[in-house]
Amino acid sequence: MSQHVNPVEPFLRMERMPHIWCPGCGIGTVVNCFVRALLKTQVDIDKVSVVSGIGCTGRIAGYFRADSFHTTHGRSIPFATGLKMANPELSVWNFSGDGDLIAIGGNHFIHAARRNADLKVVCVNNFTYGMTGGQVAPTAPLHSLATTAPYGAFERPFNLPFLADSSGAVYVARWTTFHVRQLVKSMEEIMHKPGFCFIEVIAPCPTAYLRRNRLGDGLEAMRHYKQSSKVVHGADTRSVDIELGGPIVVGKFVDRDRPTTLEAMRDELHKSLGDKYVPYPTGVQR
Template identity: 60%
Template sequence: MSRINLNHKHPMDAYLRTDRIPHIWCPGCGIGTVLEVFLTGLLKSGLALDKVVIVSGIGCTGRVAGYIKLDSFHTTHGRALPFATGLKLANPELKVVVFSGDGDLFSIGGNHFIHAARRNVDMTVLCVNNFTYGMTGGQAAPTTPLTARSTTSPYGNYEQPFNIPYLAAASGAVYVARWTAVHVRRLETSITEALLKKGFSLVEAISPCPTVYGRMNRQPTGLDHMKYYRENSIIKHDADPREVDIEQNGKIIVGKFVDIERPTFSDIQAQVLGKTFGAEAVATGAKRK
């Protein structure tokens, strides 16, 4: 039965810190899938990799920063976005990607999320949404569907969850898409589009957590999750973000929901400061020392 060759090279090895493998993720977890899709989407974008920086918060997805062989920052819980804002504004040449989980970005980091989207800081946020706090053992998250069980909602969740695309769109994101770990090619396309989109872009990747979330919600294997996603996802581009709520055992509406143009933080900053200091002076901005 030894069909797995551990010496076999992964096609993405050149972009991974292979000296840190094996990774910490459980069998059946979707984060590895999303990571590979991200790297594929990043390579397709044609962006200069030396200028791409990865910022993560804390949690299972937060560990992504430690596996990607680029300048990468594993910050504090919920604070990836303001850290990323500092990186981007101090050096506008950087392409800043925040790669983190639903609890990190939308619970403890929720305030930072709405403000980063409002400012339309030019960065891409990739949120792996597994509906739970995996690292700490499966507690309820602000994304946990109503009635779903978790270790802190043992009788079923009675808190209304966030609808992430709606929150992002309402806060000002210029690009919003949602896919699941089953939709690898579509997810890849959205990641490439988001990376090339000027402004604050968000891609939500719904992803299995069989070990803690699935175990408590009758999807004990990664395959159970994947089957569920395949059978229950409805692709609906341009769906009204208000109507893409996720219900326990319900349908999952996926697709590209928002793709609009809006001046970024730096665009407006240059315009406003340009009136006083001259367009030329502002364009070179942080590079002037």
């Protein structure tokens, strides 16, 4: 009997289904992968917290049956940072879209990476603001069309893995919603990795991005991901820009170790205060 229950269901607030995501949207796929990673790593769900901001991807926190937080626009990282500071034993996951995380919350993103806050950040990048009607996003590829760029986007988009890498993230990977097994593996890898871990997931937005750019539906985008993505582990993040309809370099780009905020604080204060400093738990086992 239990076989008839989708393995995702125990992790979701099923009373809120059906969700708002459009047919062909890739966000549900990311949720599937996260649940698979949770099941495989056997972590205690009471020690997992999901935070997200505003937007289509921001709905993940609302649908997830864990201690979840649906924050104000762009502020998912500050909330998550505070949550982690106060509860160092929590595994804090941050699901946000590109608009929320990189545009409105861009400053928080680079600073959390700089100080190596112990967060797992998953950015579902669909190149547009889906929920509000397809405005041009800071990730929109050059020449792509949007409601606020009817003649084509002319501003250079962010290269998210490079942004995270140069800001100091300890783990940077990029996958598409086609690469489900690899995405699960990446999520498993960062489940217990201390520090600022960043995964960019390229996802189709059939309603606001694909349709406006004549790129077909969600399935067409998935076929495109399958055909034109190249797995290059350890690629130089400067070389992984995305162009409209061009190849997508995916893979695990960065995996390094740096002390987290709480570890750095402990070490620094211990150095200056000596035994007067009462250690604060870091939540990190090295």
